[in-house]
Amino acid sequence: MLSGMSFNALGLDPKILQAVKEAGYTEPTPIQAAAIPPILAGHDLIGIAQTGTGKTAAFTLPMLTRLATVIGDGRQRGTLALVLAPTRELVLQIEENVKAYGKHLPLRVATVFGGVGEHPQINALRAGTHLIIACPGRLMDLMQRRYADFSRLQYLVLDEADRMLDMGFLPSIRQIVRSVPQKRQTLLFSATLSKEIETLTHEFQRAPKTVQIGRRANPAETVTQLVYEVPKSLKPALLLHLLRDPAMNMVLVFSRMKHAADRVARNLEQQGIKTATLHSNRSQNQRLKALKDFKSGAVRVLVATDIAARGIDVDGISHVVNYDFPMHAEDYVHRIGRTGRAHAVGDAISFVTHEDQGELRALERFIGRGIVRKKAEGFDYGAVVPHVAEDRPRHQQQRGQQRGTQRPQRSQHSSSQSRPPQGGRPQHGGGGHSQQGGGRPHQPVSGNREGGNEHRPGVRPQGHVRRYSPR
Numbered sequence: 001m002l003s004g005m006s007f008n009a010l011g012l013d014p015k016i017l018q019a020v021k022e023a024g025y026t027e028p029t030p031i032q033a034a035a036i037p038p039i040l041a042g043h044d045l046i047g048i049a050q051t052g053t054g055k056t057a058a059f060t061l062p063m064l065t066r067l068a069t070v071i072g073d074g075r076q077r078g079t080l081a082l083v084l085a086p087t088r089e090l091v092l093q094i095e096e097n098v099k100a101y102g103k104h105l106p107l108r109v110a111t112v113f114g115g116v117g118e119h120p121q122i123n124a125l126r127a128g129t130h131l132i133i134a135c136p137g138r139l140m141d142l143m144q145r146r147y148a149d150f151s152r153l154q155y156l157v158l159d160e161a162d163r164m165l166d167m168g169f170l171p172s173i174r175q176i177v178r179s180v181p182q183k184r185q186t187l188l189f190s191a192t193l194s195k196e197i198e199t200l201t202h203e204f205q206r207a208p209k210t211v212q213i214g215r216r217a218n219p220a221e222t223v224t225q226l227v228y229e230v231p232k233s234l235k236p237a238l239l240l241h242l243l244r245d246p247a248m249n250m251v252l253v254f255s256r257m258k259h260a261a262d263r264v265a266r267n268l269e270q271q272g273i274k275t276a277t278l279h280s281n282r283s284q285n286q287r288l289k290a291l292k293d294f295k296s297g298a299v300r301v302l303v304a305t306d307i308a309a310r311g312i313d314v315d316g317i318s319h320v321v322n323y324d325f326p327m328h329a330e331d332y333v334h335r336i337g338r339t340g341r342a343h344a345v346g347d348a349i350s351f352v353t354h355e356d357q358g359e360l361r362a363l364e365r366f367i368g369r370g371i372v373r374k375k376a377e378g379f380d381y382g383a384v385v386p387h388v389a390e391d392r393p394r395h396q397q398q399r400g401q402q403r404g405t406q407r408p409q410r411s412q413h414s415s416s417q418s419r420p421p422q423g424g425r426p427q428h429g430g431g432g433h434s435q436q437g438g439g440r441p442h443q444p445v446s447g448n449r450e451g452g453n454e455h456r457p458g459v460r461p462q463g464h465v466r467r468y469s470p471r
């Protein structure tokens with residue numbers, strides 16, 4: 001999705017134009033074409049755009065153009081710009097972009113986020129680094145200990161403001177904003193314009209211009225969306241089945257819970273599919289390595305939870321698989337925004353169980369369109385996998401997991417429902433014998449959403465009703 005304009009027409013600094021050219025961008029995207037002129041003119045701005053639209057460059061390019069004149073030869077000290085973002089992954093990606101676009105400027109950039117040693121961050125804040133990109137929590141902590149001096153700050157950017165509110169950062173953000181000069185330019189980006197975001201803009205901005213790309217909550221237009229209706233017990237087999245397609249060469253799989261992400265990854269690894277995981281139980285180094293391996297192609301599949309995956313900016317993701325249907329409609333929009341980024345075309349596949357149907361319909365209302373339901377070609381929907389956790393003692397479940405053989409069996413009740421198509425693969429059905437005995441027919445889904453974790457500590461009890469709140 002390009003704007004048909006030229007970067008040259010936007011009034012950017014020549015050194016930045018040079019860097020943009022070196023990044024391989026030929027034309028601005030619509031959000032860039034719309035947002036760069038008012039930012040250069042000094043206006044506060046509300047940008048309503050999803051990730052994948054080029055919004056980082058939309059605020060970075062004009063901000064760096066304006067900073068270029070202030071920092072001069074670079075000896076100038078003092079933090080002039082602060083970007084707040086919800087997760088460390090997003091912070092690191094913004095840093096990567098800022099460094100690429102500002103590579104011909106004597107610009108000093110630093111990041112601040114939790115989970116890593118604070119001394120380099122303290123030193124950067126003390127040194128008056130020109131541009132700081134930070135998660136609100138750690139920054140607030142360091143500010144309270146008086147390590148930061150934002151008295152010269154001219155630019156404040158709140159990126160993914162909706163997500164920062166969701167994550168409970170509002171009190172920190174308020175305190176941070178109170179400690180920076182009132183005379184500043186404030187840019188706020190959000191995937192959606194909710195009432196809460198509007199309140200925030202009134203509080204933090206002056207006469208902001210609004211730039212909105214696409215309809216509210218409209219998922220990236222380049223992404224082909226599909227739903228596979230599948231019993232929960234067949235999700236692992238369906239994922240493996242889909243991964244037989246070599247076109248699925250760079251696949252981001254979303255699970256709702258950390259331990260479920262680990263379980264999906266373990267299962268794929270056991271089948272010889274190189275997989276990494278990204279969730280908040282993993283250390284910063286493990287997360288960075290997972291992303292690096294995924295980007296480089298060393299692993300084919302990355303299994304992530306929503307928060308950890310926030311802001312993942314990896315070019316060339318071929319498919320996003322919603323292994324677990326997302327909790328919120330906005331998460332869906334963010335998840336599928338990971339593929340089809342900028343100009344690529346990608347597929348977003350959602351596994352939907354019987355229990356997810358109501359939520360699927362709510363999502364369709366939210367995004368204002370229906371999503372195509374499909375049957376996976378060659379997959380045996382008649383196969384039934386025993387309800388491992390419910391029916392077998394824990395030691396047997398573990399053995400089953402270690403072998404990676406949740407052997408399917410055909411249900412007496414489902415045999416008429418969906419015969420395997422010709423050429424269907426035998427291991428998913430064909431009357432494989434039951435390990436539990438008794439040939440229990442498959443049931444849609446039990447009250448527990450996490451499937452197979454019923455005996456684990458810290459997992460919600462059966463019967464828990466999930467919140468689903470398209471906001």
Ligand code: AMP
Pocket residue numbers: 024025026027028029032050051052053054055056057313315341342343
């Ligand atoms: P963002 O929405 O900021 O996360 O950007 C999504 C992706 O689009 C990133 O990988 C950028 O490198 C890329 N991108 C940003 N602007 C352009 C452009 N004008 N032309 C091509 N790619 C772009």
